[in-house]
Amino acid sequence: MSETATGRGWAAQDVRRELHSELLEINMGPQHPATHGVLRLLVRTDGEIVHGVTAHIGYLHRCAEKIAEGCDWRQWMVYTDRFDYLAPINMNFGYAVAVERMLGVQVPERAEHIRVICAELQRIASHLIAIGTFGLDMGAWTPLLYCFREREEILNILERLSGGRMLYNYFDIGGLRFDAYDGFERDVLAFVNIMEQKIPEYDTLLSYNKIFIERTADVGVIDLATCLAYGCTGPVLRGAGVPFDCRKDDPYSIYDRFEFDIPYGEGEQGTVGDCWDRYMVRMREMYESCRIIRQAVDALPGGPVKAEDLKKLVKVPQGSLYTRTESSKGEIGFHIFADGGSKPFRTKVRSPSFSNLHVIEKVGPGMMLSDLVATVGSLDIVLGEIDR
Amino acid sequence: MQVMTDLFARIFGDGLSPVGLLVAGGLTMALIMALVMASCAIVFTWAERKVAGFIQSRYGPMRVGRWHGVLQPVADMVKILGKEDIVPRDADKPLFLLAPFVIFIGSLMAWAAIPFAPGFIAADLDLGLFYIFAVSSAATIGILMAGWASNNKWSLYGAARGAAQAVSYEIPLALACIPVVMITGSLNMNDIVVAQQGGIWRWHFLHDPFLFVAFLLYFVASIAEVNRGPFDLPETESELVAGYHTEYTGMRFAFFFLAEYANLFLVSCVATAVFLGGWQPLFGPVFLPGLVFVIKAVLLVLLQMWLRWTLPRLRVDQLMHVCWKVMVPLALVCVLGAGIWMLATGQAG
Numbered sequence: 073m074s075e076t077a078t079g080r081g082w083a084a085q086d087v088r089r090e091l092h093s094e095l096l097e098i099n100m101g102p103q104h105p106a107t108h109g110v111l112r113l114l115v116r117t118d119g120e121i122v123h124g125v126t127a128h129i130g131y132l133h134r135c136a137e138k139i140a141e142g143c144d145w146r147q148w149m150v151y152t153d154r155f156d157y158l159a160p161i162n163m164n165f166g167y168a169v170a171v172e173r174m175l176g177v178q179v180p181e182r183a184e185h186i187r188v189i190c191a192e193l194q195r196i197a198s199h200l201i202a203i204g205t206f207g208l209d210m211g212a213w214t215p216l217l218y219c220f221r222e223r224e225e226i227l228n229i230l231e232r233l234s235g236g237r238m239l240y241n242y243f244d245i246g247g248l249r250f251d252a253y254d255g256f257e258r259d260v261l262a263f264v265n266i267m268e269q270k271i272p273e274y275d276t277l278l279s280y281n282k283i284f285i286e287r288t289a290d291v292g293v294i295d296l297a298t299c300l301a302y303g304c305t306g307p308v309l310r311g312a313g314v315p316f317d318c319r320k321d322d323p324y325s326i327y328d329r330f331e332f333d334i335p336y337g338e339g340e341q342g343t344v345g346d347c348w349d350r351y352m353v354r355m356r357e358m359y360e361s362c363r364i365i366r367q368a369v370d371a372l373p374g375g376p377v378k379a380e381d382l383k384k385l386v387k388v389p390q391g392s393l394y395t396r397t398e399s400s401k402g403e404i405g406f407h408i409f410a411d412g413g414s415k416p417f418r419t420k421v422r423s424p425s426f427s428n429l430h431v432i433e434k435v436g437p438g439m440m441l442s443d444l445v446a447t448v449g450s451l452d453i454v455l456g457e458i459d460r
Numbered sequence: 461m462q463v464m465t466d467l468f469a470r471i472f473g474d475g476l477s478p479v480g481l482l483v484a485g486g487l488t489m490a491l492i493m494a495l496v497m498a499s500c501a502i503v504f505t506w507a508e509r510k511v512a513g514f515i516q517s518r519y520g521p522m523r524v525g526r527w528h529g530v531l532q533p534v535a536d537m538v539k540i541l542g543k544e545d546i547v548p549r550d551a552d553k554p555l556f557l558l559a560p561f562v563i564f565i566g567s568l569m570a571w572a573a574i575p576f577a578p579g580f581i582a583a584d585l586d587l588g589l590f591y592i593f594a595v596s597s598a599a600t601i602g603i604l605m606a607g608w609a610s611n612n613k614w615s616l617y618g619a620a621r622g623a624a625q626a627v628s629y630e631i632p633l634a635l636a637c638i639p640v641v642m643i644t645g646s647l648n649m650n651d652i653v654v655a656q657q658g659g660i661w662r663w664h665f666l667h668d669p670f671l672f673v674a675f676l677l678y679f680v681a682s683i684a685e686v687n688r689g690p691f692d693l694p695e696t697e698s699e700l701v702a703g704y705h706t707e708y709t710g711m712r713f714a715f716f717f718l719a720e721y722a723n724l725f726l727v728s729c730v731a732t733a734v735f736l737g738g739w740q741p742l743f744g745p746v747f748l749p750g751l752v753f754v755i756k757a758v759l760l761v762l763l764q765m766w767l768r769w770t771l772p773r774l775r776v777d778q779l780m781h782v783c784w785k786v787m788v789p790l791a792l793v794c795v796l797g798a799g800i801w802m803l804a805t806g807q808a809g
Contacts, residue, residue: 098613104701119620120776211689211696211773217516283690283772441617442775445699 095123100444102131108205108448109455113432115444122444125436127429132459140419145171145386146245148416153239155404155423156457158201161194161230162399163457164243169324170395170406171245172379174388183247183377184326188368189260190230190242192361196267197226198400199354199361202307202452206351207278209449210287215278222270225263232259245386246379257369264362271358279355288351289342292439292447294431296345302434303427306402307357308451311337311350318398330367332360347450354452387414394422401425401452421460425453489582493571501721502533504761508721511765543710548611551707555609560708560715563602567722569595574729575649577739577749588649589641592730593634596685599719600626603694606716607704618703621776622687622694628783629684629691635791636678639671639798640664640734643807653738663737668805670797675735677791679760682727684779686720689768693776728760729753736760 100113110131116124136155140148152167153160165187172179179187204219227237232253234242242249278284299309309316315334319327335356337349388410396405402424409418428451436444468484506521510528513520525531547556573588575581585591600623607619641647643664644655656663665675684691695703705716732738736756739749774782801807 096613120617207772211692212771213512214516214769217518221517277770278772281772283774286778287772287775440775440777442696442699 093118108453111429111448111453111455111458113444113448115436115441117441120440120442122436122439122441125432125444127432129426129429129455129458132455134460136460137419137421140416142415144414145388145416146384148419149243149245150239150241153241154456155421155460156198156399156401156425156454157238158454159194159198159400160239161190161242162198162397163404164240165191165325166395166397166399166404167406168243168245169397170393170408171386171388173395174391174393174408174410175245175382175386177246177379177382179247179325179379180376181373182251182375183379185368185372186248186252186256186377187243188325188327188330189365189372190233190240192365192368193226193229193260193263195400196358196361197223198452199358200226202354202400203274203278203351206347206446206449206452207284209445210284212278212281212284215274218270218274218277222267225266229256229259229263232256244378246382248377251377257372260365260369264365267358268362271355274355279352285341285348287442287446288347288450290346291342291443292347292435292450293343294345294350294435298431298434299345302431304402304431305424305427306398306400307350307353308402308428308431310335310353311450312345313337313339313349318396318403322396324395324397327364329371330364332363335360347446350450350452385414387412388416396422399424401454401457402428404457423457423460425451425455426458429453429458486582493582494568497568497571497722497725498718500725501718502537504721504724505533505536505717506530507762508765511762512769515766515769537714540710540714543713545712546707546709548707550611552609552611555605556707557712559602559606559609560712560719561602562605563599563719564715564722566595566598566602567719567726569598570726571722573649574726575653575733575738576753578650578746580750581650584650585648587647589637589647589652589730589734592649592726593630593637596723596726597626597630599723602719603704606708610704610707612707614701615704615706618694618696618700618706621700622704624776625684625687625691625693625779628780629681629787632677632783632787632791633681633685635788635795636674636681637734638791638795639674642795642798642802643667643671649733649738653733653740656737656740658740659743660737663735663740665735668798668801670794670801671735673790674794674798675731677787677794678731678735679763681783681787682731683764683767684783686723686727688720688724688764690771690773691779692768692773693779696773724761724764725757728757728764731760732756 095116095118098115098117100115102110102112112128112131114126114128115122134154136151139151143151149164149167152163155163200219200223204216207215230240231237233256234240234249294304294308294312296312296314298304299312299314305316313336315336317334318324320334335353337344337353339346339349340352341348390410390412392407392409394405394407396403403422404424405422407420407422408416411417431451432444432447435447439447468481506529509520509532521529521532523529524535547553570592572582573585573591603622603626604619607615607622640652644652646652660666664671666672687694695705700706705713708716732753739746739753741747741752
């Protein structure tokens with residue numbers, strides 16, 4: 073730039089200094105439509121390119137683990153509901169299994185079957201939300217409404233079963249709070265029949281849509297090494313091509329009796345471990361859940377739903393145990409320390425979303441802003457479970 | 461406008477001078493156009509909700525106005541008028557206050573050259589088509605003003621995307637119309653419509669294969685031009701909160717909304733006039749020309765709504781890729797192809 077051109081006698085290096093550039097720091101959240109709750113992502117961007125992401129969590133911290141130390145063993149069940157409020161039954165299941173293992177109590181057959189049916193229904197409900205909101209992150213509104221339509225049926229069943237539509241508190245240590253209503257099996261089978269027909273509908277509307285594939289394939293690739301380093305589990309790990317599922321690899325309850333496959337990412341549309349793979353793992357898991365539900369309903373026996381030899385006030389023998397179960401988001405683990413009293417001495421919850429979320433700090437830099445939204449969406453995080 | 465001046469001449473006889481006739485006719489026409497614009501915003505917000513509801517297996521508005529919530533837009537307008545007009549503390553106040561009107565006026569001015577019926581055109585300009593593209597791009601300035609003045613990073617993102625998108629997609633939009641101009645030899649909107657007289661086979665989009673492709677190009681580019689799904693990047697609610705109008709409230713926000721739906725109808729009207737025969741019916745003599753024109757345009761609007769509620773959104777680089785590497789070359793091929801076709805069929809004069 074010559075002196076006459078600027079008219080102010082600036083030399084070229086002055087102009088360059090004048091036009092200094094820096095990264096734009098921008099808060100995505102806590103009030104932002106794409107952060108799936110009260111998550112705050114501090115994003116450093118250069119135009120549309122993301123240079124760094126930091127996840128700030130804790131907006132939903134409710135001291136659930138500390139509260140456990142003041143509750144007796146049965147009472148804390150109600151707090152586990154509030155971890156993953158999109159899949160409370162799966163949280164209940166994890167805690168119930170953990171305490172029952174420490175007690176060495178045998179859960180009645182009927183209760184086990186109803187538990188599995190509920191947990192799989194809940195997994196479908198949770199995946200429906202994951203898929204619907206992921207579509208919404210891509211700008212596709214309609215799949216969300218379709219997903220909610222099917223989820224409504226699940227909520228109706230669970231409402232008739234437990235009285236709640238969001239937080240059920242239906243599982244109890246040693247069984248269930250009360251037996252299933254008459255016609256429960258019929259309702260469940262009717263739903264499964266509908267659900268299996270609806271999945272191809274989602275596939276045509278969203279999964280194999282050209283724009284959707286363009287937006288998700290090869291985007292936010294999380295490979296196996298990253299998964300291991302960050303402790304990712306659930307659909308994130310399976311999306312990276314590892315068919316690991318606690319239901320199969322570390323069976324709890326009666327999952328070892330059912331026949332089902334573990335879907336995993338194969339890089340069908342792009343790289344293994346991209347957003348599309350994680351999305352598709354959830355889609356296929358809904359099929360598998362339907363298969364499990366069918367088998368469980370067929371085998372549903374009669375009998376009690378509570379372990380009879382358990383007192384009202386449970387006392388867990390001294391010791392510590394880590395128990396993991398497969399929630400819809402991944403491996404939910406309860407590490408419980410008991411001192412022989414009627415209250416837990418210490419509980420530590422290993423929440424899958426917590427580990428899954430922080431991967432974005434690794435995979436985030438270098439992608440575009442829209443891809444960051446897609447990646448966060450594909451991780452399917454629930455802040456209630458991250459912050460507890 | 462001819463219709464209006466004739467009407468006034470008949471009513472007042474010799475009571476009005478030619479200048480008076482011109483002023484009266486012009487004012488009435490401007491009023492009608494403003495009303496058309498306002499009413500299309502009202503009708504289309506309702507229609508959009510109903511279309512979305514229909515697609516998403518729900519009802520949409522059902523309460524206000526007894527029958528299928530027909531008065532919902534009125535209720536919304538009343539509500540939005542009662543909202544506080546908030547200007548962020550650190551906003552660039554004059555720009556912030558002005559931006560909605562710049563966008564609105566850009567789209568209002570373009571209405572002047574839309575031929576709804578024979579003689580029913582506010583300004584029968586010889587450069588009508590050119591004029592429409594020229595003034596409607598003023599909205600880009602409004603988007604930039606709104607995004608910059610809000611002093612909000614998300615708004616700025618929305619504005620940058622919006623400006624880049626509008627500037628890029630204007631090119632295929634205008635290029636797609638060039639073959640039509642070559643055939644009719646005129647930029648006058650009236651002439652373009654009159655050239656399509658004589659049934660659907662005379663409409664420009666069926667004139668030759670290149671024009672059919674040009675019509676599709678125009679349609680896609682027009683969706684991008686009015687910032688609607690699947691090209692609604694400037695206001696991607698899942699990424700940019702609400703894009704350039706994040707900080708706007710009340711009536712100013714309503715102006716953005718109004719302009720969006722007015723633009724939606726505008727690009728459909730242009731498509732109708734340029735490619736779909738304007739007021740010409742499918743066959744037979746001209747019959748209720750205004751109604752025929754509006755029906756065609758509304759069908760195009762419904763098609764755009766259908767696409768919006770079905771498709772996911774593109775990413776910003778994919779959007780630019782589609783524009784510069786696919787649509788612009790294709791539009792140029794259409795221009796060339798249409799020229800060769802004219803030479804081959806002996807239409808070139």
